[in-house]
Amino acid sequence: MEELKYVGKTFERSDAVKKVTGALEFVDDMHFQRMLYAQCVRSPYAHAKIISVDMSEALKLPGVRAAICGDEYPNRAGLYLEDRYFMAKPGDTAKYMGEAVAAVAAETPEIAEAACKLIKVEYEELPAVTNALEGMKPGAPIIHPDLAKYKIASIFLPEAGTNISHHYVLRKGNFEEACKQADKVFEHSFYVPHVQHVPLEPHACMARYDADGKLTVWSCCQSPYAVRQALSVAFGMALNKIRVVSPAVGGGFGSKAGTTLEGIVIPLAKHCQGRPVKLVYTREDEFVNAYVRQGMHATIKTAVQKDGKILGVQNRFVWDGGAYTEYGVNITKAGGWASAGPYDIDNVWTDSYCVYTNHPVGGPYRGFGMCEIHFAIEQNIDMVAKAIGISEVEIRRINGIRPGGHTGMNEQVDIAGYQECLEEVIKDIEYDKPCEPSGSPTKIRAKGIAGGWKAPSMPTNAGSSAIIRMNEDGTFILMSSGQEMGQGVSTVLPQIAAEVLSVPPEKITFCCGDTDYTPYEWQTVASRTTYCAGNAVKLAAEDLKNKVLDLAEIKMGAVKRDLEFKDGYVVHKIYPDRKYPISEFALGIAFPDGSGYGGPAIGVGTYTLENNINTDKKTGLAIYHPAAYWTMGANAAEVEVDTETGNIRVLKMSSCFDAGKVVNPALYCAQAEGAMVQALGTAIFEELKLKNGRVLNKSFMDYKIPTADDIPEFSIKYVEHAEPNGPYGARGVGEPLMVPGAPAIANAVYNAIGVRFTRMPITPDDVLRALREKKE
Amino acid sequence: MKKIHVRFYINEELNELDVQPNRTMLSVIRDELHLTGTKVGCGAGECGACTVIVDGKPVNACLVLAPEMDGMHITTIEGIADHDGNLSPLQKAFIDHAALQCGFCTPGFIMSATALLNENPTPTRDEIKHAIAGNLCRCTGYIRIIEAIEDVANQNKGGAN
Numbered sequence: 001m002e003e004l005k006y007v008g009k010t011f012e013r014s015d016a017v018k019k020v021t022g023a024l025e026f027v028d029d030m031h032f033q034r035m036l037y038a039q040c041v042r043s044p045y046a047h048a049k050i051i052s053v054d055m056s057e058a059l060k061l062p063g064v065r066a067a068i069c070g071d072e073y074p075n076r077a078g079l080y081l082e083d084r085y086f087m088a089k090p091g092d093t094a095k096y097m098g099e100a101v102a103a104v105a106a107e108t109p110e111i112a113e114a115a116c117k118l119i120k121v122e123y124e125e126l127p128a129v130t131n132a133l134e135g136m137k138p139g140a141p142i143i144h145p146d147l148a149k150y151k152i153a154s155i156f157l158p159e160a161g162t163n164i165s166h167h168y169v170l171r172k173g174n175f176e177e178a179c180k181q182a183d184k185v186f187e188h189s190f191y192v193p194h195v196q197h198v199p200l201e202p203h204a205c206m207a208r209y210d211a212d213g214k215l216t217v218w219s220c221c222q223s224p225y226a227v228r229q230a231l232s233v234a235f236g237m238a239l240n241k242i243r244v245v246s247p248a249v250g251g252g253f254g255s256k257a258g259t260t261l262e263g264i265v266i267p268l269a270k271h272c273q274g275r276p277v278k279l280v281y282t283r284e285d286e287f288v289n290a291y292v293r294q295g296m297h298a299t300i301k302t303a304v305q306k307d308g309k310i311l312g313v314q315n316r317f318v319w320d321g322g323a324y325t326e327y328g329v330n331i332t333k334a335g336g337w338a339s340a341g342p343y344d345i346d347n348v349w350t351d352s353y354c355v356y357t358n359h360p361v362g363g364p365y366r367g368f369g370m371c372e373i374h375f376a377i378e379q380n381i382d383m384v385a386k387a388i389g390i391s392e393v394e395i396r397r398i399n400g401i402r403p404g405g406h407t408g409m410n411e412q413v414d415i416a417g418y419q420e421c422l423e424e425v426i427k428d429i430e431y432d433k434p435c436e437p438s439g440s441p442t443k444i445r446a447k448g449i450a451g452g453w454k455a456p457s458m459p460t461n462a463g464s465s466a467i468i469r470m471n472e473d474g475t476f477i478l479m480s481s482g483q484e485m486g487q488g489v490s491t492v493l494p495q496i497a498a499e500v501l502s503v504p505p506e507k508i509t510f511c512c513g514d515t516d517y518t519p520y521e522w523q524t525v526a527s528r529t530t531y532c533a534g535n536a537v538k539l540a541a542e543d544l545k546n547k548v549l550d551l552a553e554i555k556m557g558a559v560k561r562d563l564e565f566k567d568g569y570v571v572h573k574i575y576p577d578r579k580y581p582i583s584e585f586a587l588g589i590a591f592p593d594g595s596g597y598g599g600p601a602i603g604v605g606t607y608t609l610e611n612n613i614n615t616d617k618k619t620g621l622a623i624y625h626p627a628a629y630w631t632m633g634a635n636a637a638e639v640e641v642d643t644e645t646g647n648i649r650v651l652k653m654s655s656c657f658d659a660g661k662v663v664n665p666a667l668y669c670a671q672a673e674g675a676m677v678q679a680l681g682t683a684i685f686e687e688l689k690l691k692n693g694r695v696l697n698k699s700f701m702d703y704k705i706p707t708a709d710d711i712p713e714f715s716i717k718y719v720e721h722a723e724p725n726g727p728y729g730a731r732g733v734g735e736p737l738m739v740p741g742a743p744a745i746a747n748a749v750y751n752a753i754g755v756r757f758t759r760m761p762i763t764p765d766d767v768l769r770a771l772r773e774k775k776e
Numbered sequence: 777m778k779k780i781h782v783r784f785y786i787n788e789e790l791n792e793l794d795v796q797p798n799r800t801m802l803s804v805i806r807d808e809l810h811l812t813g814t815k816v817g818c819g820a821g822e823c824g825a826c827t828v829i830v831d832g833k834p835v836n837a838c839l840v841l842a843p844e845m846d847g848m849h850i851t852t853i854e855g856i857a858d859h860d861g862n863l864s865p866l867q868k869a870f871i872d873h874a875a876l877q878c879g880f881c882t883p884g885f886i887m888s889a890t891a892l893l894n895e896n897p898t899p900t901r902d903e904i905k906h907a908i909a910g911n912l913c914r915c916t917g918y919i920r921i922i923e924a925i926e927d928v929a930n931q932n933k934g935g936a937n
Contacts, residue, residue, distance in 0.1 A: 012871055019879030020867040020886060022813020022853035029812035198914050200817050200825055201880040250815075250880030251914050283818040486878030486915045666874040673917030674877065700822035700912065708905045708918040 006498040007728045010666040011505050014491045015484060026248045027204035027220045028280045035206070036065055038268050038279035039112035041102040041119045042289070043094035046128035046358035046693025047141065050090045050121065053102050057118040063111035066271035067119065069102045073267070077234035078326030079226060079258055081158075081165060082151040083144060084361075086234060086263025093126065095143055095323035096358050097693045098288040105268040105277045128358040128693050132320035133297055135163045135355045143323065143356040153459070155614055156329045163356040165321060166329035168336035170620035172410050173347030175303065178312025182303035186384050190298045190376035191759045194320065194688040196290075197365055198705050201250020202281040203290050205262045207269040215269070216243045219262050222252045222483050223523035228515045230259040235266060246513035249485035253678075254364030255291045256485070257525045258327060287698035291363025292688055294328055295320035296335075298376035303347070308390045308398045312347030315339045317373060321354045322362040328354045331362070334457035335369035336620060340408030341377035342418045342453040342632050343399040348408035350620070358693045364525060366678065370454045370739045375760055378450035378743030383756065392747065393431065396422055396451060401632065403721075409615055411622035413630050417658025417719045421633040422451060424656035428715050429636035435651075442644045445651070448748030451634040452739030455627030456526035456732060460612035464536040465519040468497060468508075468544050470601035474568055474583030476501070476508040478540075481521035482533030483513050487734050488667040489529050493537045495663055496727050500541035502565040503582070527732030530663060531628065534727035536607040544603025548585040551598045555580065555589045610725060629723050629731045633657030635676065635740035637712070639748040643771055646764030648684050650710075650745055656717040657737060661729035672716045672737045679741020681706045684761050782846040786811070787855030795842035802826045802837035804845065805852060813853035813883045817912070824911030827884040828852050834891040836910075853883035856890060865931060866890055869924040877915030885911050889925045897932035899925070 018024040043050075053069040070089030076082045088094040088101050102119045106112035129135035129143060140163060144150070148160035156166045179185050205219040215237065221227045224244040232239050249256055261279050269277045281290065301314040317335050321328035332354035339350040365371070385395035401407075401416045426432075426449065435445035466480040478497050484490040494508040501508075512518050521533055549560045552570045556563065562573050565582065572578040588598030613624040638652040653676045662668045685704045689696040697703040722729025742760060750756050755770040779794035786809065795804055802819075805811050805828070817825030819838050826837040829851040857863045866889055869875070876882045885908060892899055892907040899907065904925045913921065 010874075013874060013876070015879065016871040016874075016876060017863070019876050019882050020863065020870045021857055021861075022811075022815075022883040024879050025812065026815070026880065028816060029806075031807075031810060031812075198912075199878070199880075200823065200912060200914055201815070201878065202817070249878060251878040253914070280816075283820065283823075486876075488877070670874050670877060670916060670920060673919050674915045675917075677917040678914070699820060700818055701820070705912060705914065706918075707910075707912065708908045708922060711918050714917070714919055 004499055004728060005502065006495045006505055007663050008661065010664055011491060011495060013488060014494060014510055024248050026201055026250050027206060027218050030206060030218060032276040034275045036105040036107065036272055036275050036277045037109040037112045038103055038105050038265055038277050039109065039116050040100040040264060041116045041121060043088065043097060043099045043101050045094060045123055045125050046097045046130065047126040047143065048094050048123040049126060050088055050092060050094055050101060051124055052122045053090050054120040055102060058104055058115040061111065061115045061118060063107040064104055064115045066105045066268050067102065067115065068267045068271065073234060074236055075234050076150065077230040077259065078324065080153045080156060080330050081326045082233065083326055084324040096360055098360065099323065100264055103264050103268060105272055129163060129356065130358060130690065130693050132295065132318050132355040132357055135357050136318065136353060143358065164353050165325040165356055166332050166354040168333050168352040168620065170336050170339065170348060170350040170408055172408055172621060173312065175312040175314045175347045175349040178303040178347040182311050183306040184388060185301060185303050186387060187299065187301045188380050188383055189758060190379065192296045192372040192375050193760065194295045194359065194690060195293045195682055195686045196287050196688050196703065197253040197255035199251030199253060199255055202283060202286045203256065203261050204280040205265050206276050206278040207265045208276040209269040209273050211273060213241055214243065215241060215266065216245065217262055218245045218247060220249050220256055221246045222249060222256045222485055222525060224481055224513055224515050225520055226523045227259045227262055231262060231266065234263055243516040246483055249483060252485040253366045254525065257364045257523060258291065260290060283700065284698045287688065287703060288360055288695045292322065292360045293365035294322065294331060294362035296372040298373060300376055300380045302380060302384050304384055304388060306388055308385065308388065308395045310343060310345050310399045313340060313345055315350040317352040319354050320357050320359060320362065322357055322359040324361045325354050325356060327364050328362045330457055331364065331369040335373045337409055337455060337457065337627065338370060338453060339373060341374065342401050342451045344401050344405035345399065345408065350408065359690055360695065366738050367454065367735045368457055368526065370452060370735065371679065371682065371742060374450065374452045374739050375743050375746065378452065378740060379746055379756065379758065382747045382750065392449060393426060400451065409620060409622040409626060411625055411627060415721045415723065416632060417721045418451060418632045420719045421656040421658060424717050425449060425634045425636040425654040428654040428717060429638060429652060431636060435638055438640055443640050443642050444752045445638060445640045446748050446752035447636060447638045448744050448751055449634060449636045450740040450743035450747055452736060453630050453632035454736040454739060455630045456528040458522065458526050458528060460614055460626065461608055462522040462532065464521050464532040464607045466533065466536040466540040466605045467519050468540045468603045470544060470582065470586045472583060472586045474581055474586060477511060478508050478537065479511045479518045480533050480537060481512055481518045482529040483524035485524065487671060488664060489533070491667060492530055492663045493533060496534050496537050497541040499728065500538055500545060503568050527631065527735040530730050531726050531732050532607060534730060536605040538727045539605030539607060540603040543605055544601055547603065548582065548601055551585050551589045629726065631657065631731050631733055631736040633736065635744040637744040637748045639745060639752060641749060641752045641767060643753065646767035648749060648762060648767065650680050650712040652713045652715065653741065654715040655737060656719065657733060658721050659718045659733050660723035660726050660731035661720050662718055663730050668718065668733065669716045671734050673714050675737035676714065676741045677706050677711055679738045680710065680745060682760055683742040683745040687761055780843045782843060784845045784848045784850060786850045787852060797841065797843050799842040800838050801840035801842055801845050804842045805837055811852050811854050815880055815883060824884040824888060825881050827887040827911065829887055829891045832891065832894060834888045853886060856886060866893065866925065866928050869927040873920045873924040873927065875916065875920035875924040881911060881913045885913065885921055893928055898929045901926060
């Protein structure tokens with residue numbers, strides 16, 4: 001293969017100048033004439049019937065232009081499960097504390113707030129479900145009595161008359177037989193609490209309803225097309241009458257993947273035709289009313305031989321899905337898919353339950369269930385190794401996936417760099433060597449490792465498209481709806497097009513995020529964009545190139561196979577002196593008599609996953625490939641535990657993943673660093689504290705995320721086993737890079753003080769309590 | 777509510793405004809002057825996204841009441857590059873080090889670091905970490921931001937030789 005010129009090299013971010021100058025306009029920065037400000041009334045109960053909503057006093061307040069309640073919503077909507085109105089309806093129930101029950105639009109934010117206080121809502125409080133394990137038991141209060149009637153994607157299995165919106169089942173081999181053959185069987189349980197994504201930009205949305213019936217929505221959303229679809233369903237509007245624009249996304253991590261506050265703003269805009277209505281979440285809103293990462297209870301049984309070979313695992317995952325589980329059902333499935341961890345195990349039985357609770361709405365968070373299950377899986381594997389007396393490295397070498405190995409779904413994985421990644425982080429952190437002394441007898445240092453993997457969990461036919469146009473001067477406009485949210489898609493996708501067209505990436509301007517102008521993309525989630533949108537972009541660039549070469553055949557009197565794009569020219573391969581700048585073909589070709597032919601150069605690329613087939617519904621087993629690819633790797637961490645204060649400092653983290661092909665090395669490393677720091681936050685700081693359905697820590701004062709003071713030394717490596725169907729061999733990495741971080745830290749903490757923490761985060765209080773108990 | 781007359785310089789331009797006394801400097805900067813590079817991340821002085829430089833010091837604009845702006849010399853992110861758009865060495869370093877991702881916190885970091893470098897052109901890594909400890913970022917993992925600031929500190933050291 002010819003050496004790549006633009007893929008695999010670091011290029012400056014295409015959005016950098018706008019970002020360092022503050023010039024990039026986020027939704028909250030947009031200021032339109034005659035703009036109105038929205039505010040919501042929210043349920044003070046975790047679970048309550050809404051008897052009545054009286055808005056008359058609010059409407060009398062000068063400056064109030066509209067007030068709405070749940071009556072405005074004809075239909076339920078949701079991505080995989082249509083289980084929610086965008087506002088709780090009178091006569092129905094509010095299902096979490098903070099759910100919107102009414103909203104107003106007013107001339108100023110102050111008037112909007114005052115008007116909300118004048119809206120009278122009568123509630124009848126109902127018993128609430130505030131624990132998923134309790135919520136799945138018979139006799140628990142039922143949160144969605146109409147579950148059986150909801151529209152749901154066919155792969156999901158809700159249990160009518162319960163709070164279980166999906167029961168995922170996987171039956172590979174026979175776990176009971178494996179137990180009989182095993183030397184030992186272990187059972188360990190873990191708990192992962194709710195956490196918040198904490199994008200620095202709080203959710204914001206503005207909507208305007210024009211006289212001709214066109215609705216324009218400006219929203220900081222990751223997936224404009226998914227938002228458009230949900231709004232179309234919820235309000236019964238034709239898709240061509242809705243335009244969703246996502247001008248910028250100030251951090252997503254999944255929290256902006258779905259449709260949230262857009263649904264609140266739209267009816268207000270409808271009642272104030274021609275006037276833009278804006279709603280911006282406060283930080284407090286962000287903690288409670290944006291998606292949260294679901295809590296998860298895990299129990300893992302492991303049947304193992306004394307030589308370390310794992311014969312079988314049985315997993316039970318119970319997810320605290322919150323009030324609505326339009327996404328939760330699929331996270332539950334994704335957790336089931338990957339439930340064996342990056343290990344090749346013959347007998348895997350998994351039951352993964354998505355349970356409605358009266359908690360904030362669970363949604364996708366970087367990793368889509370993987371961070372949660374791997375906190376359990378990767379500590380469990382260390383616990384099993386220690387119990388049978390082999391090293392945590394050895395048990396991973398024995399059982400870790402290799403090329404040609406099989407997932408828990410029995411899907412064959414031909415490209416699997418896991419073992420190399422494991423060896424790389426072990427080498428990098430010098431796992432076998434003791435840590436440098438801390439200089440204090442009460443500060444104990446140790447190292448830990450963990451692996452992880454993830455496959456994009458998306459509809460098997462998710463689609464992507466791209467359009468590329470050549471300008472008259474040989475520069476390009478590339479349009480896709482792979483959304484830039486910081487991960488670098490607006491730099492990486494032009495690099496892929498640049499490679500095809502043999503022009504530097506700065507000659508390609510990237511546009512995304514406008515359903516009227518940029519072409520369809522299912523969603524910017526699942527670490528799928530470089531792969532899926534990347535394939536569409538590559539096909540679009542190839543289409544343009546092909547069309548130009550058709551014209552070049554005529555203009556240059558040569559056959560196509562002898563022509564190529566090279567450094568901005570169409571060049572004859574055999575007679576390289578015969579060449580034309582590509583710009584000569586931008587508007588078609590001109591003949592000496594003045595006539596023309598061909599038209600402007602435009603390329604179109606459409607891509608659908610190839611041959612991804614749903615798993616067998618009864619057993620969960622792969623029929624063919626259910627997943628586009630598996631991204632896998634490992635982390636090692638070195639920690640220092642202060643036995644006097646209970647503080648944990650993470651000193652170093654090493655990362656190595658099989659990235660397929662790294663398109664932009666600097667951006668890859670930046671993703672890895674950010675992912676590990678997010679993992680560190682969940683491991684030792686972060687928990688959304690819930691009591692009787694109430695979020696107790698809804699500010700940065702009470703919910704700490706890592707600062708510059710908390711970061712470790714980083715070492716980032718990667719291996720590149722090309723993904724056969726990925727653009728130039730690339731596969732997705734953004735989420736997987738976070739997956740092994742938290743368990744690697746937890747394993748290092750165990751190795752330091754001999755205490756196993758089966759619940760995250762591991763706080764100083766937890767450490768001190770555990771040390772005290774250990775002493776006793 | 778009676779408005780209060782204030783006179784202040786923002787990015788070296790004189791402004792005179794009548795402000796509502798219960799509004800914040802952040803609201804005046806964003807909603808009245810439409811300088812939207814200064815971001816609202818929490819409204820409580822905990823995230824640093826609204827950092828501006830007031831009389832040489834980094835300040836959370838969300839914690840200053842509008843009437844207090846009277847007499848202040850304020851620099852926002854819009855005042856860091858020159859009028860022709862030439863970026864400051866720190867802005868260039870952020871780009872060179874890929875020290876930004878979503879870009880929402882970036883102006884705040886640049887303001888905190890600019891204030892640091894103005895006061896101490898050659899800070900140590902610890903001094904840098906301390907100076908940006910009040911700025912939250914969820915994307916980058918901070919290290920590239922630290923390295924970008926260090927890069928400018930090193931350039932400043934070179935200049936002193």
